[in-house]
Amino acid sequence: MVTGQPGSGKTTAVKRMIDLLQQNGVYCKGFFTEEVVDKSGSRVGFDIVTVPERKRAILSRKEGIRSKYKTGQYYVDVPSFEALALPSLSAPETTIHERVVYVLDEIGRMELHSVLFQELVKRMTNQNLRLVGAVTAPRYGHRVPFCDEISSLDNVKVYNLTKKTRDEVVENILKSIESHWLGLTN
DSSP states (O other): OEEEESSSHHHHHHHHHHHHHHHTTOOEEEEEEEEOOOTOOEEEEEEEETTTTOOEEEEESSSSOOOOEEEEEEOOHHHHHHHHHHHHHHHSSSSOOEEEEEEEEEOOOOOOOOGGHHHHHHHHHHHTTOEEEEEEBTTTTBBHHHHHHHHTOOOOOOEOOOTTTTTHHHHHHHHHHHHTOOOOOO
């Protein structure tokens, strides 16, 4: 898992991990988040995108959706998120894929409005599945207890990204994946 402040490169790091794994025949399954920007380049929300299918659904918007769930200036569409994200994290339908890596980008404030998602993340971490993804970092001193709980698990390794260190950290993560999960050595 990677963590860091907004703009630190968490999703970019997760996408690079997915690419490396898929290039080496590993079946990746789950979702990542993408910014949605308007014609002027201003962020208006976030979508989730499934792996490997690349199906897309609304996670949040500043305007245009009705929701009782809000994170910052974004209204979170929990039903839309659950309808796409939860099935994307189910076990593969066939046993062809012996090596499966589940993608969770991100275990964050918006996604955690879904109690079903929280329960699924807990089950997945308890099962010792191979997971890659991002977990929300404390922001302005505000901690997210669920994220702290997941980050503190013995079987979860968390790498902190900053704009200055992200390239080096991501390269170290990729080398670790190559060594430990893919059995590749340089």
